[in-house]
Amino acid sequence: MIRRVLIANRGEIAVRIIYALRELGIESVAIYSEADENSLHVMLADYAIRIGPPTSKQSYLNMKNIIAACEISGADAIHPGYGFLAENAEFAEMCKDHGIIFIGPPVEAIRAMGDKIEAKKIMKNAGVPVVPGTLEPIENPEEGLKIAKEIGFPVIIKAAAGGGGRGMRLVLEEKEFINAFLSASNEALNAFGDGRVYIEKYLEKPRHIEIQILGDKHGNVIHLGERECSIQRRHQKIIEEALSPALSEEKRKWLGEIAVKGAKAIGYYSAGTMEFLMDKDGNIYFIEMNTRIQVEHPVTEMITGIDIVKEMILIAMDEKLRYKQEDIKFKGHAIEARINAEDPERNFIPTAGKIDFVHKPGGPGIRVDSHIYSGYTIPPYYDSLIAKLIAWDENREKAINRLKRALEEFVIRGEGIKTIIPLHLKILENEKFKKGDIHTNFLEEISIL
Ligand code: ADP
Numbered sequence: 001m002i003r004r005v006l007i008a009n010r011g012e013i014a015v016r017i018i019y020a021l022r023e024l025g026i027e028s029v030a031i032y033s034e035a036d037e038n039s040l041h042v043m044l045a046d047y048a049i050r051i052g053p054p055t056s057k058q059s060y061l062n063m064k065n066i067i068a069a070c071e072i073s074g075a076d077a078i079h080p081g082y083g084f085l086a087e088n089a090e091f092a093e094m095c096k097d098h099g100i101i102f103i104g105p106p107v108e109a110i111r112a113m114g115d116k117i118e119a120k121k122i123m124k125n126a127g128v129p130v131v132p133g134t135l136e137p138i139e140n141p142e143e144g145l146k147i148a149k150e151i152g153f154p155v156i157i158k159a160a161a162g163g164g165g166r167g168m169r170l171v172l173e174e175k176e177f178i179n180a181f182l183s184a185s186n187e188a189l190n191a192f193g194d195g196r197v198y199i200e201k202y203l204e205k206p207r208h209i210e211i212q213i214l215g216d217k218h219g220n221v222i223h224l225g226e227r228e229c230s231i232q233r234r235h236q237k238i239i240e241e242a243l244s245p246a247l248s249e250e251k252r253k254w255l256g257e258i259a260v261k262g263a264k265a266i267g268y269y270s271a272g273t274m275e276f277l278m279d280k281d282g283n284i285y286f287i288e289m290n291t292r293i294q295v296e297h298p299v300t301e302m303i304t305g306i307d308i309v310k311e312m313i314l315i316a317m318d319e320k321l322r323y324k325q326e327d328i329k330f331k332g333h334a335i336e337a338r339i340n341a342e343d344p345e346r347n348f349i350p351t352a353g354k355i356d357f358v359h360k361p362g363g364p365g366i367r368v369d370s371h372i373y374s375g376y377t378i379p380p381y382y383d384s385l386i387a388k389l390i391a392w393d394e395n396r397e398k399a400i401n402r403l404k405r406a407l408e409e410f411v412i413r414g415e416g417i418k419t420i421i422p423l424h425l426k427i428l429e430n431e432k433f434k435k436g437d438i439h440t441n442f443l444e445e446i447s448i449l
Contacts, residue, residue, distance in 0.1 A: 002026055002077045002101060002317050006070045007041065009081030010060060012371045012388060013293070014041035017079050020309040029073040031066060033059035035379035040371040047073055054381045060084045063091050067098055077101035077316060079309075083383065086292040087114055087163070103316040105215075105270040105291045112266055113289040117160045117198050123286045126265035128258050131277065131285040133200035141181040147199055148177055154202040157181055159188030159195075162288075165235040166191045170202055200287075205439035206277040208232065209244050209284065211259035212300045214311055215269040216321045223256040224300050224308070225330055230438045231427060233348070233449065238420065239427065240296035241335040242303050245396060245436030246278065255284060260325075262286065271297070271312050277440075295338065295388065298369060302334035302392040332392055333399040337407060339370075339387040341378050343418035344449075352380035355414040361406035365392040365399075378417065386412070386419070396436065404428045423448065 004027040007014045014030060018041060021028045030045035035054035042048045049069045052059040059065075061084055070078055078095055080086040086104065089111040095102040104110070113119045117137055120130045133151060137160055138144040148155045148171065157180055159167025167188030169180040181197065189195030208229045215221035228244035229237040247255065259274040273290045297308050306323065315321070342348040354377045360368045370387035372378070378386060389410060391403035404425065412419055426448055427433055433442070443449050 002313065004029060004046075004073065004075040005077045005079055005103065005313070006031065006066070006073060006075040007045070007079050007081065008060065008066050008085055009079075009083070010036055010039060010041060010371075010382065012369045012385065013081040013295075014039075015044060015371050016369055017081060017309055018044045020307060020313060023307075024310060024313060026313070029069070029075050031060070031069055033381070035381055038376065040373060040376070049073060054379065056084065056381065063088075063094055066091075067094055067100070070095075070100055071098065075100070077103050077313075079103040079313070080292065082292050082295060087290070089114060101316050103270070103312055105268055105272060109266045109268050109272075110291045113291050115160050116158065116162055116288050117196070119289055120198075120286065122266060123262050123289075126262050128262045128274075128286045129284060131200045131203065131287055134198045137196035137198055138181075141178045144181050144197075144199060145174070145177045149174065151199060151201050154204075156200050156202040157184040157197050158200060159184065159192065159197055161188060161192035161194040161196070163192075167197065168235065203277050203279045203285070205441055205445075206230075206279050207244070207246055207438065208237070208275065208440050209247065209255070209278050210273050210275040211256055212294075212297070212308070213259060213263045213268065213272045213274060214306075214308070214315070214321060214323075215263055215272070216315050217269050217318050218320050219264075220321045221260050221263045221268060222321060222323060222325045222328060223259050224304050224306060224328055226252065226255065227296055227299055228438075229296060230440050231433075231442060232440050233443055235440070237296065238338050238340070239335065239424070240299055241333065241396070241399075242299040243330055243333070251282070251284075262289070270315050271308050295385070296336055298367060298388060298390045299334040299336050302367065302390060303330045303332055304328060305331070332394045333396045334390060334392045335396075335399045335403050336388055336390045337403060337424045338385055338420075339389060339410070339412070339424075340384040340420050341386045341412075341417060342384050342420055344420050344423045345418070348420070350380070350384040351416055351418045352378045353414055353416045354378075355412055355417055357411065357413040359409070359411040360387075361389070361409035363406070365402055366390070366406045367392070372412065397434070400428055400434065
């Protein structure tokens, strides 16, 4: 039984988790840094504990303090959200050692999928198609060059410990390889303390399609369909939708089954996402698995009616999945725009400071997941995501139209505060986008940035 949960996160996802807890009749404990004193999650939670100074390292990444806060607060479980400690196997293990329930997958699954080379190997052995490339870390640049030539340029160098696009380099031709290899490896070493890299065939203009998984501790695994996340800036998603306009009914079923097979191969439970790329010929390849709740989970919730965060909590309480695969039905179309506090006119530099006035849109089919309010100050220390605007309607065209209507209504005003709402509006007007003719380099291609 879980009676009280500590949320080891901040921002919109901390608020989202509090909503789920409250509806389940479970108490919430917020933690916050000195910079987040006036944050919404602190106000909404039943209890709040100051965890340390503003920098993430001293606060939301401070494992010892968080475990201590959990013990002091009397919470039985920790929900890690996304980012910060969500995919840190050591932290999940620490929770276990302290008798705290980690609301997430088994430690072994986090560890295995956290090493992207290992993940690809496991998935390949489970019969999941993976992007062509090396399945061992490459030790030296010369050896890498030899392999890259065999794979054929362009190739992409990726960090085994990768995430957030760090340690990733696209290499178009042979002569750029050695430099790219060294800089990728260095960046990975600095970011993750692990400089191991691997090489993949670079797929030209692929679509990013991912499958939402739910599994319980009794061996049941189902999928909740796919999300398409091809609208990206520098390999970071900014618009996500469900379902993908690119999958036939038949392909959807096939991919869902593949993803479930992959998740079962690692004894997965909780919510998780298998990420794939689809090339121009419709071939689909696994790239990585995220062993946590994702930013874009609301689009799946809106077309399935399932509260994924609640399911995670129930699964952590050893409950059996309440749904069978045949119970999962998709209704209409949902699309999410990430509202980042960045200035599109100044190369997307993050903006921080006081928001004097906020007006959030509403009306039928609109959902806003956000922690901002009039008078809130965006601290400069964390991720620039300040809101997610999600629109649902009976089909893609109508959902896009509704998202546009809501974006136009959204007001976020404050000195020096800029958001990427103008960029979203431009994307939604684009004819190719409207047709669903998109890929992960779409924004670069239409020179909208
Ligand atoms: P990270 O975990 O750092 O975000 P991913 O492996 O999830 O990295 O890849 C992020 C994005 O990078 C993908 O959605 C895609 O746009 C691009 N990408 C990754 N691998 C390839 C590849 N082999 N070919 C083309 N693009 C790729």
